[in-house]
Amino acid sequence: MELILWRHAEAEDGNGKRDTDRELTKKGRRHAEGMAQWLRPRLSKEWRIVVSPAKRTLQTVAPLEMEYETREEAGLGATARSVIDVVQWPDSKRPTLVVGHQPTLGEVVSVLLKGKEGGVSMKKGAVWWFATRRRVDGDETVLKAVLNPDMLE
Numbered sequence: 001m002e003l004i005l006w007r008h009a010e011a012e013d014g015n016g017k018r019d020t021d022r023e024l025t026k027k028g029r030r031h032a033e034g035m036a037q038w039l040r041p042r043l044s045k046e047w048r049i050v051v052s053p054a055k056r057t058l059q060t061v062a063p064l065e066m067e068y069e070t071r072e073e074a075g076l077g078a079t080a081r082s083v084i085d086v087v088q089w090p091d092s093k094r095p096t097l098v099v100g101h102q103p104t105l106g107e108v109v110s111v112l113l114k115g116k117e118g119g120v121s122m123k124k125g126a127v128w129w130f131a132t133r134r135r136v137d138g139d140e141t142v143l144k145a146v147l148n149p150d151m152l153e
Contacts, residue, residue: 001088001089001090001091001092001093001094001095001096001131001132002095002096002129002130002131002144003087003089003095003096003097003098003112003129003130003131003132004039004095004096004097004098004127004128004129004130005098005100005105005108005109005122005127005128005129005130006035006039006060006061006097006098006099006100006125006126006127007099007100007101007102007105007122007123007124007125007126008024008028008032008052008054008056008057008059008060008099008100008101008124008125009024009027009028009029009031009032009035009056009059009060009124009125009149010024010025010027010028010031010124010125011023011024011025011028011056011124012024012025019054019076020053020054020055020076021055022054022055022056023055023056023059024056024059024060028056028059028060028124028125029059031124031125031149031150031152032059032060032061032062032063032125032149033063034149034152034153035060035125035127035147035149035152036061036063036064036065037063037152038127038147038152039064039097039127040064040065040066043064043066043095043097045066046094046095047066047094047095047096047097048069048087048092048094048095048096048097049061049064049066049067049068049069049096049097049098049099050068050069050071050073050074050086050087050096050097050098050099051068051069051070051071051074051098051099051100052070052071052072052074052075052076052078052099052100052101053070053071053072053075054075054076054101057074057099057100057101058070060099060125061099068099071086073085073086074086074098074099074100074104075100075101076101078100078101078104079104079107080104080107080108080110080111080117083098083100083104083105083108084108084111086098089112089132090132090139090141102121102122102124103119105122105128106119106120106121106122107119107120109122109128112130112141113141113143123148123149123150124149125148125149126146126147126148126149127145127146127147128143128145128146129143129144129145129146129147130142130143130144131144
């Protein structure tokens with residue numbers, strides 16, 4: 001299975017808004033567009049895209065211009081387990097991209113790499129790309145790429 005975790009790009013401070021209504025900053029929009037430009041040629045139509053219903057994640061995925069589904073399992077109240085379950089890691093036959101939040105995505109990274117939840121920091125707008133390989137002695141998780149938006153500038 002292929003799995004990409006994409007943390008939403010830089011968002012504005014709350015300033016009295018509900019957390020779900022926070023929007024991307026100008027810099028965040030630029031970073032989301034840059035990352036989408038990098039991702040687009042690497043994703044086929046078979047990719048499933050799961051997005052938190054928060055405004056900033058929806059704005060992050062929008063420049064990708066691909067169909068997606070909003071799921072609370074990737075939202076602000078998500079856990080590493082809810083994300084792993086919704087994407088059906090490692091058994092899904094369909095490659096999946098998740099656009100979500102920190103610290104949840106960092107906790108997913110920890111589970112995939114270390115087998116247990118822990119703190120892994122993901123930069124705003126960053127992409128972490130994983131794959132799983134079947135081996136005789138069990139599944140193996142492969143970290144294929146980590147890309148931060150400032151690397152694209």
